[in-house]
Amino acid sequence: xxxxxxxxxxxxxxxxxxxxxxxxxxxxxxxxxxxxxxxxxxxxxxxxxxxxxxxxxxxxxxxxxxxxxxxxxxxxxxxxxxxxxxxxxxxxxxxxxxxxxxxxxxxxxxxxxxxxxxxxxxxxxxxxxxxxxxxxxxxxxxxxxxxxxxxxxxxxxxxxxxxxxxxxxxxxxxxxxxxxxxxxxxxxxxxxxxxxxxxxxxxxxx
Amino acid sequence: xxxxxxxxxxxxxxxxxxxxxxxxxxxxxxxxxxxxxxxxxxxxxxxxxxxxxxxxxxxxxxxxxxxxxxxxxxxxxxx
Numbered sequence: 001x002x003x004x005x006x007x008x009x010x011x012x013x014x015x016x017x018x019x020x021x022x023x024x025x026x027x028x029x030x031x032x033x034x035x036x037x038x039x040x041x042x043x044x045x046x047x048x049x050x051x052x053x054x055x056x057x058x059x060x061x062x063x064x065x066x067x068x069x070x071x072x073x074x075x076x077x078x079x080x081x082x083x084x085x086x087x088x089x090x091x092x093x094x095x096x097x098x099x100x101x102x103x104x105x106x107x108x109x110x111x112x113x114x115x116x117x118x119x120x121x122x123x124x125x126x127x128x129x130x131x132x133x134x135x136x137x138x139x140x141x142x143x144x145x146x147x148x149x150x151x152x153x154x155x156x157x158x159x160x161x162x163x164x165x166x167x168x169x170x171x172x173x174x175x176x177x178x179x180x181x182x183x184x185x186x187x188x189x190x191x192x193x194x195x196x197x198x199x200x201x202x203x204x205x206x
Numbered sequence: 207x208x209x210x211x212x213x214x215x216x217x218x219x220x221x222x223x224x225x226x227x228x229x230x231x232x233x234x235x236x237x238x239x240x241x242x243x244x245x246x247x248x249x250x251x252x253x254x255x256x257x258x259x260x261x262x263x264x265x266x267x268x269x270x271x272x273x274x275x276x277x278x279x280x281x282x283x284x285x
Contacts, residue, residue: 006240038236039221046217059239072242096231100208152234159234173214182211189231190214197238 003035004028004069005044006057006195009084014051017044022070023077025084028055029066036063045195053089053166056080057195079202087200089166090147091193093173097133097186098157126156133158133186140180144172150198161198169193 005017005028013019016034019026028048035041041060048055058064064072073080109115130153137160141149146162153159164172169192176190209227220228233250 004242039232042221042232042236046221057239059237059241061236062239062241064242069242094231094235096227096234098209098227100211154234177214180212186211187209187227188212189209189227190212191217191220191231194217194235195239197235200238200240202240 001032002029002066003032003041004058004064004066005030005035005041005048006055007073007080007084008048008052008055010052010054012051014047017048020066020070022073024081025073027066027069027073028052029069049091049193049195054084054087055195056083056087056200057197059197076202083200083202087163087196090163090196090199091166091169092196092198093146093162093164093169093176093190093192094194094198095137095141095160095162095176096157096189096191097137097159097183099129100185100187129185130156130158133183136183137180140176143175143179146172148199152198163196163199164193166193 002018007022007025008019008028009025011019011021011026013026013028017028017030019028021027029035030041030044035044038060041058041063045055045057045060058069109118134151137158141160141162144162144164146164148163150161151158152161162172173190173192180188180190182188215223215228215231220232223229223232229250
């Protein structure tokens with residue numbers, strides 16, 4: 001069984017991947033033995049991204065057979081071609097920020113109204129802290145001029161994803177290394193270049 | 207051990223790490239990308255915990271109505 005990994009315009013893909021022609025683009029797939037787990041598929045994505053200028057990756061968590069993927073692609077060729085053109089040479093840099101420590105335990109509330117008041121104050125504080133963090137990251141990313149950016153806040157943390165050109169990724173990381181300073185109270189992890197996982201929307205509504 | 211205040215990691219490093227923050231970072235990306243059928247394995251540290259299969263209907267209500275095999279019932283009229 002072959003597992004679908006993503007789409008590209010290049011005809012030559014690194015082994016053990018293979019390319020199946022699918023209209024004006026190629027479906028990248030790999031044998032199940034090599035692409036059995038989500039992390040196997042992500043590893044193959046990274047291998048492909050080293051060789052292929054453009055890769056529209058399928059979600060690594062999803063295991064889809066190549067036959068099914070071919071049918072799926074045939075039904076939406078125009079959208080896929082548009083997405084491949086939009087992502088041409090695109091790579092993703094991700095900035096993940098999480099609070100360094102758990103917030104200090106609150107003293108026992110005097111009653112329901114007091115508990116609600118404290119909770120509202122805590123939420124307000126968190127929102128302000130996130131806003132300050134967003135501003136810090138925004139300043140650090142100012143000179144990068146990414147082609148696109150996405151933000152994803154989860155819980156107390158924040159993730160910022162930047163779409164940059166394949167050729168510019170190393171320089172963009174270096175620039176972040178120079179310009180990004182630690183933000184008090186936050187732990188920041190900058191990673192990349194990744195395949196453009198957060199920029200793959202095809203304009204479909206579920 | 208506390209996370210460092212600022213660090214840069216390569217994707218390969220994050221992928222092979224067992225450290226909580228990096229595992230979480232990779233897990234956050236695993237569900238991103240093009241989703242064909244909504245077959246999702248929820249994983250933590252590469253252990254598949256939950257499997258969900260969601261068949262999505264990607265269409266507009268108008269297109270759905272046009273594709274229906276039977277026309278909508280017409281109101282009853284007196285004969």
